[in-house]
Amino acid sequence: MANIFELPDDLLASLIESFPCRDAQIRALATLLYPRAAPCRNLIIHGTEATGKSAVTSHLLEALSSASSRDDDDDAPLFNHAIVKSVECVTARHLYERVVGAVGDALQWEGRATVGRCETVAALTVELTKMLKYDQPQERDSRFVLVFDGIDRQREAPPTLLPALARLSEIIPNLTTIFILTAPSPSLLRVSSVPQLYFPPYTKSEYITILSRPPYLPPSLPNTTPQETTDLWARFTAAVHDALAKPASRSLPGLARTCAALWPRFTAPVAAGTHRAREFTKLLVAARAYFQDEAVLEPGITLAKGPISTATKTGEKEARSSSKDLAALLPPTARLLLIAAYLASHNAPRHDQTIFSTWHSGRRRRGGGGIAHHITKKAKHRKIARKLLGPSAFVLERMVAIYAATRQEWVNDNDDGAENQPTVDGDVGMAIATLASLRLLIRVGGAGGAGDTMDRGGKWRVGVGWEVVRGVGRSMGVEVEEWLVE
Known part of the structure; x- marks a missing residue:
């Protein structure tokens, strides 16, 4: 007992x-x-x-x-x-x-x-x-x-x-x-x-201890003893933890996956016979690019080319990807409404009649010679471009009016074929609801209540930046910059 x-x-x-x-x-x-x-x-x-x-x-x-x-x-x-x-x-x-x-x-x-x-x-x-x-x-x-x-x-x-x-x-x-x-x-x-x-999070030493045991321990390398492989693996996991702890290995499974992805590349010189397993510093210098490139861990990530900073490459990559995805996924009516929302957020209401009215815009805008360019010359006192400022709120009726005034000219400038052009009786309400659900249009208030999407007096603002809108506009054959008042 x-x-x-x-x-x-x-x-x-x-x-x-x-x-x-x-x-x-x-x-x-x-x-x-x-x-x-x-x-x-x-x-x-x-x-x-x-x-x-x-x-x-x-x-x-x-x-x-x-x-x-x-x-x-x-x-x-x-x-x-x-x-x-x-x-x-x-x-x-x-x-x-x-x-x-x-x-x-x-x-x-x-x-x-x-x-x-x-x-x-x-x-x-x-x-x-x-x-x-x-x-x-x-x-x-x-x-x-x-x-x-x-x-x-x-x-x-x-x-x-x-x-x-x-x-x-x-x-x-x-x-x-x-x-x-x-x-x-x-x-x-x-x-x-x-x-x-x-159950506290694992420390660095505990991570190394756990990963140095089966089933995480890798097989022995060619021309290397099991003890040398174990020692190299322990130092390698410590280096991976120090280099990628925050973005890639916040947990034990994440660190294990990261080590498994980088280990073959890190030990490639040992397998090729150009380095020995004890030369950890030389192996780390040879593989430093793998510890800096997120594309190794996420193959879908591609970086821009050219001698520019990391922040600039990341911003341009995100903008290019976002505009390409929106141009491919959004229907034509939703894309035109998104451009109209951007113009309503960045153009002052006092310029609407001059830019968008039929009496003033009888000719097409080619080569930056439109009414917006003409107004820009009169407003040289502005030191910061309006497109660089934050979007301002606009009334929904104003966005729809801009869309109705410019739709025919934007459609005619589109060379994609008649089958891709929005019709006169397109479902504008459905397109607005789609943009709102994707947070491309953000509601900021309205007398009709936050739940009424088609409230004509409701106030909205555009939820995307200049790079995205420019890409969406060019997918429709529209140069959005020609319609901006600087």
């Missing part, structure tokens, strides 16, 4: 071997769950993503359940568990019914097939009480652990869900409820003295 307050050290040793750098959490969790240690009613396990919360809990519970079923001692306590992933449950009722099903399957309860709808916590309590009612003397020190994994991401959760679930252990004596989440609030369960187990 085992002594009181005795942990199964053989199980913990194998578990600590499987999850390095988490021995303190494993022992604390086993102490709070094992029936002959210090079992608790409720337990909160929290920590950031990919810190081993769910994996350690699941493997420990599985090991304790397996040991309980294999124990030949009649006085050995019964131990069982069920894990419910809250992210897989659409509603609170779905969560309750999933709990009943998981507990019934874990206990192999014969009446689980006859359980009906479970819509409230009260109904859940009744069903769990039926299944977890222990009458035999040898079952009085048994323990059942119910785990709610990711309960903070439960959809359509009522505000009293967690406090109600925390009361289950007060009604069912042999029940322990575990809540796995990211960051608990001070009054999460509204119950005093609830133990909390924190």
Whole structure:
């Protein structure tokens, strides 16, 4: 017969071997769950993503359940568990019914097939009480652990869900409820003295320790001993962590994927015989481009050519990609309305009649000789171009008026064919709704209420910049700059 307050050290040793750098959490969790240690009613396990919360809990519970079923001692306590992933449950009722099903399957309860709808916590309590009612003397020190994994991401959760679930252990004596989440609030369960187990993020030394073990350890390199490969891998993972910790390896899986992607390129000189595994500094200098180029980790990223700064290349790349995508995805009417919105945001209303009226704009604008260019000469006192300033709000009716006044000329200038040209009775309302849903048009107010998209007095502003609008305009054969008053 085992002594009181005795942990199964053989199980913990194998578990600590499987999850390095988490021995303190494993022992604390086993102490709070094992029936002959210090079992608790409720337990909160929290920590950031990919810190081993769910994996350690699941493997420990599985090991304790397996040991309980294999124990030949009649006085050995019964131990069982069920894990419910809250992210897989659409509603609170779905969560309750999933709990009943998981507990019934874990206990192999014969009446689980006859359980009906479970819509409230009260109904859940009744069903769990039926299944977890222990009458035999040898079952009085048994323990059942119910785990709610990711309960903070439960959809359509009522505000009293967690406090109600925390009361289950007060009604069912042999029940322990575990809540796995990211960051608990001070009054999460509204119950005093609830133990909390924190899984902190891994440190650099812990990252190196974990990655230097299977299954992360790579095979030996050609013409290199296994020890030299291990030493090189340890120094390589440290360099990757220092170089790419923030953008690419914020978690253990991210760092492992990054190391796996860079390792063949980093060790290519060793495989080719030009460098030795001990020449880490020379290998790092030869592979410095891989630590600076994000295209290695994200093949879809392409950088601009030319001797320009990184910030300039990034800005031009994003603008070019955005304008190309919009020109390909948006229908013609939506593109024309987006240009009209940009003009309404960057041109003063007093210039609308001069630029867009039929009486003034009888001739086409070619080579920058339009009315906008003529007005620019009279406004030389402006020191900053209007297109460089932030967009101003405009009334929806004004944008539609600009679209109606310029649509015919912009369509005629389009050489893509009649099949791509917007018709006179195009669905302007649908195009405006599409731009608003994509946040290309942003509502800033209106007397008709924020929900009325077609309110003629509603105020909007354009949500894209000059580079995007210029690309969209050129896809329609429109030089937007000729319509701007500087």
